[in-house]
Amino acid sequence: MIATMEQAQNAGTIRAELTVASLEGVNKNYGKVRALRGVDFRVRAGEIVALLGPNGAGKTTAVKLLLGLMPPNAGRVRVFGGDPTNPENRMRTGAMLQVGRVPETLRVREHIDLFSTYYPKPMSSAEVLAAAGLEKLSDRKFGELSGGQRQRVLFALAICGDPDLLFLDEPTAGLDVEARRLLWDEIRQLVGRGKTVLLTTHYLQEADALADRVAVINQGEIIAQGTPAEIKAQTSGKRIRCITSLTINSLRQIPGVTEVKEDREAVEIHASEAEPVVRELLARDATLYGLEITSAGLEEAFLALTQDGAKNGNHSN
Amino acid sequence: MSTATMTLSHARIERSSRHTATIYLKEAKYEFLKNLRLRMYTASVLSFPIMFYVLFGLVLNSKAAISGTGMPTYLIATYGTFGVMGASLFGTAAGLSSDRGLGWLQVKRASPMPPFAYFAAKVVTSMIFSAIIVLALFTLGLTLGGVRMPVADFARLLGTLVVGSLPFSAMGLAVGYFAGPNSAPPTINLIYLPMSFCSGLWVPFMFLPKIVRQIALVLPPYHLSQLALGVVGAGAHQSNATHWEVLGAFTMICLGVARIGFQRDQEKMYG
DSSP: OOOOHHHHHHSHHHHHTOEEEEEEEEEEEETTEEEEEEEEEEEETTOEEEEEOOTTSSHHHHHHHHTTSSOOSEEEEEETTBOTTSHHHHTTEEEEOOOSOOOTTSBHHHHHHHHHHHSSSOOOHHHHHHHTTOGGGTTSBGGGSOHHHHHHHHHHHHHTTOOSEEEEESTTTTOOHHHHHHHHHHHHHHHHTTOEEEEEESOHHHHHHHOSEEEEEETTEEEEEEOHHHHHHHSOOEEEEEEOSSOHHHHHTSTTEEEEEEETTEEEEEESOHHHHHHHHHHHOTTOEEEEEEEOOHHHHHHHHHHHHHHHSSOOO | OOOOBOOSTTOOOOOOHHHHHHHHHHHHHHHHHHHHTOHHHHHHHHHHHHHHHIIIIIISSTTOEETTEEHHHHHHHHHHHHHHHHHHHIIIIIHHHHHHHTTHHHHHHHTTOOHHHHHHHHHHHHHHHHHHHHHHHHHHHHHHSOOOOOHHHHHHHHHHHHHTTHHHHHHHHHHHHHSOTTTHHHHHHHHHHHHHHHTTTTTTGGGSOHHHHHHHTTOHHHHHHHHHHHHTTOSOOOOHHHHHHHHHHHHHHHHHHHHHHHHHHTTOOOO
């Protein structure tokens, strides 16, 4: 029953079922706001799970509960089989949270030194600096760093203790494309070493790029869980793009069309099935050109799921 | 489906007490360095008491005396009190309110840092800055003010003021828990400047109007300054125990308020 981390990772099938952290029937309220409603969510050993949802969905609340920063109003939170408020748990976890201010007069290596000291078996500072891409910046004061560099320092503080379980709350928020890609690479390298990662994001491409498994959360409820491919498959939608003289309103009235968007000179039509809509389009507009048909991406799946969730209230998978 | 759950039992993850001591030391070291490098903090906290002392104790009034104690000596006690008060209030409250309001404290709490180490580091840093201020005043007084006291008295004065800074560290924690990052400094000023004046830290106590002198009896800085003045022989000859009791009670109240703030914080949603 109780297996060590190493056994778990070696015994292929057992590994998938080893729960490292979980929320079981969790409610969390802030006054009247119900931030989490009956959430059931598991993080399994060795995986990267993305908690994907719009702002205000409850992602950060879920992370704070798992870090033991506050108790749930109902339900149970478990990390490494125990209560997350137990300080011993924190010696095996690392967290990268969204912060408004980090002490600016301390140097990068000083921040890392202090945080490393909290842990019983930290990584060496050389390893941490390398893993976070900070080797050249170790003597700089935090206040002198750019936004992307600051995020990498926060990342370094999350990993410096060599934790088994890593929480990354919107790790690339506010970063430009290059900084984002760099951080993704660093995250991937980590997971290659057998860490478990829970990542929250509202950025769909990030979930798609990094996660083994995605849980879509909206308004405090998990409305879908699965691999990125499974989530995409849940909305069997098609995207039809073309340049047409038909008006948006008339396009919306074609049966089977769920949404129409303008994209510069073209229109993007979302429909559950492409063929009937395309037939109708070609029939109505002989001058139509630039026709492209693609499967709905994660973005459409996400929008569809969150709109469904909002409509149905208690929709859950 | 039976899911196995990872537990704690197989991993021995404890910190030895030596390790814990190291954490406390490093926390204090970096808190001190952080503040030292903050020019705003260091400059204002050190310079005000020193400036006032130089102006009122060395440049003006240097030959005056109060009940037999020379002004330069008298003012070490009062400006020393003022100085340690400022160092402690600003050292704890400003940092705490900022760390809380902007999410840094959450990052620390999410880490394995023992929470008490955070507060201990702030208090220790304030005590170190307090000692620096007092020693600076000693140096000025000795070299330029003709202050002469037995070494034991210097040591007792330093000890009194540094220990006496603790109630103000406690007060700083209380303020820091209820103030926002931008409102903490003005709030501190609003409290501690009038308090200092009414306690006789600027204008010597006996020159204050009677009604102010009565208010002073409930003000902690008055009591600390009386203890300090007692060391240099210029106190109002009340029992030291009374003064320490008032300071102790004040500390307890502040810690109680801080604790309420601490518990209230656990439920707050940030951002």
